[in-house]
Amino acid sequence: AQTVTQSQPEMSVQEAETVTLSCTYDTSESDYYLFWYKQPPSRQMILVIRQEAYKQQNATENRFSVNFQKAAKSFSLKISDSQLGDAAMYFCAYRKKGAQKLVFGQGTRLTINP
Amino acid sequence: EAGVVQSPRYKIIEKKQPVAFWCNPISGHNTLYWYRQNLGQGPELLIRYENEEAVDDSQLPKDRFSAERLKGVDSTLKIQPAELGDSAVYLCASSLRGNQPQHFGDGTRLSIL
Numbered sequence: 221a222q223t224v225t226q227s228q229p230e231m232s233v234q235e236a237e238t239v240t241l242s243c244t245y246d247t248s249e250s251d252y253y254l255f256w257y258k259q260p261p262s263r264q265m266i267l268v269i270r271q272e273a274y275k276q277q278n279a280t281e282n283r284f285s286v287n288f289q290k291a292a293k294s295f296s297l298k299i300s301d302s303q304l305g306d307a308a309m310y311f312c313a314y315r316k317k318g319a320q321k322l323v324f325g326q327g328t329r330l331t332i333n334p
Numbered sequence: 335e336a337g338v339v340q341s342p343r344y345k346i347i348e349k350k351q352p353v354a355f356w357c358n359p360i361s362g363h364n365t366l367y368w369y370r371q372n373l374g375q376g377p378e379l380l381i382r383y384e385n386e387e388a389v390d391d392s393q394l395p396k397d398r399f400s401a402e403r404l405k406g407v408d409s410t411l412k413i414q415p416a417e418l419g420d421s422a423v424y425l426c427a428s429s430l431r432g433n434q435p436q437h438f439g440d441g442t443r444l445s446i447l
Contacts, residue, residue, distance in 0.1 A: 263423060264337075265377070265438035311376050320365065320432035321390065324376025324424075 222247045224314050226325035231287070233302045234333050240287075241297045241328050243312030250274075251317040254295045260308040268310070271295065273317075290333065299330075307332045336360065338439035340426050346445045347432055352414035355442045359407070359428030366403055367436060368411050369425040383409065384432060413444075421446045 224245045233239035247252070256268040269309055271279045271288050278286050283303075287296045312325040339358040347353050359366050364385050369377035380392040380399070385406035394401065398417070403409040413420055423443050426434040 229374075260375070263425070263441040263443070265425065265436075267435055267437075272434070313376070318433065320381050320382055320429075321366075322377075322436065324378070326374070327376055 222249075222314050222316065222323050224312050224313055224323050224325035226310075226328050228328045229326070230329045230331070232331040232333055233299075235304060236301055238298060238300045239302055240329065241269070241299075241310050241312075241326055241330065243295045243297070245293050245295065245314050245325075246313065247293070247316070249316050253315045253317065255313040255315070255322070256284070256286070256295075257295045257311045257313060257324075258306075258308045259311060265311070269297065302332050303327075304332050304334060306330060338426055338437055340424075340439035340442055342442055343440065344443050344445075346447065347416055348447050349418055350414065350415040353444060353446075354413075354415050355411045355424050355426075357409045357411070357426030357428075357439060359373070359409070359426070360437055363428035363430055363437075364406070365429045365432045365434075366409050367427040367429075368401060368409070369427065371423040371425055373422070380411070381391050382432075416444075416446050418446050422446060 252273045254271045257265045269281045283300045285298045309327045311327045314323045366383040368380040371377040381394045383403045401411045423441040425441040429436045429437045
């Protein structure tokens, strides 16, 4: 079974600085998708960024980028120029290609210090 | 476009009482998901619908949980009777098709007294 592990329950960063959230996963599949979701106090899960396993190039979305290391099964999220609105729970998730089920990690609570 | 709408936002009940949650997916989305998110954890899939058919309900505790998606649009998730361990946030999500990005609602926070 696939598992997703986020080893940092909490992280904090000064506003305008850069922070990296870690995620590792376990799978025997070669083709899959990885995601980072943001969950603010409103509870809505918002897709931040998505990576396809067969693409070697790391995905980027404005201030958000990933470091995808397929061999190491590592998928970290880097947030540059942190803003107060980035404060939230961040969840890493995995989905096998062709399947619909998302497998989530335990989450990392990110605090932005003004 | 309107997002996934869930109600109620909060629900507090005593154990052994029934409770129901409602979800209206994004218009045109064929796939609908119900997740349970325990405190301090990530969401876990309970059931997935393709149109009106439940195609993955392997994680749904069928002795007390039931769900329906009549006409392939709105969906209702029911718990009867509720137990203390059912306290959680229940999230609904929808996608255009099963392999498309999932859009989540704001969830229902259930508290069992």
